[in-house]
Amino acid sequence: MAGRRLELSPREFGLLECLLAVPGRVIPAEELLERVWDEAADPFSSAVKHAVHRLRAKLGDPPAIETVREAGYRLRPS
Structure with a gap:
C-alpha cells in the first residue's frame, strides 16, 4: 500500500482521519457517526x-481496521 494513491470519499477520509488521530484506541460507531456525518x-x-467495509476494501490486506465487538473500531497495531 505504501506509495499507492487511494481514492477516498469524504466520509471514508473522515473515518480514516479519526482512527489515525488515536491509534490503537477503540472508537465507538456512535462517536464516528457524530464526528464524520x-x-x-x-x-x-x-x-x-x-x-468501514468500503474503507477496508480500499486499504487492502491485511485489514488495517479492526472491529472490536460491541465496542467500535480501531486501527490494528502495525
Missing part, C-alpha cells in the same frame, strides 16, 4: 459499518 444522521443506521 452530519447532525441529521440516523444513529440506528448501519452507515458507519458500510463505510
Whole structure:
C-alpha cells in the first residue's frame, strides 16, 4: 500500500482521519457517526459499518481496521 494513491470519499477520509488521530484506541460507531456525518444522521443506521467495509476494501490486506465487538473500531497495531 505504501506509495499507492487511494481514492477516498469524504466520509471514508473522515473515518480514516479519526482512527489515525488515536491509534490503537477503540472508537465507538456512535462517536464516528457524530464526528464524520452530519447532525441529521440516523444513529440506528448501519452507515458507519458500510463505510468501514468500503474503507477496508480500499486499504487492502491485511485489514488495517479492526472491529472490536460491541465496542467500535480501531486501527490494528502495525
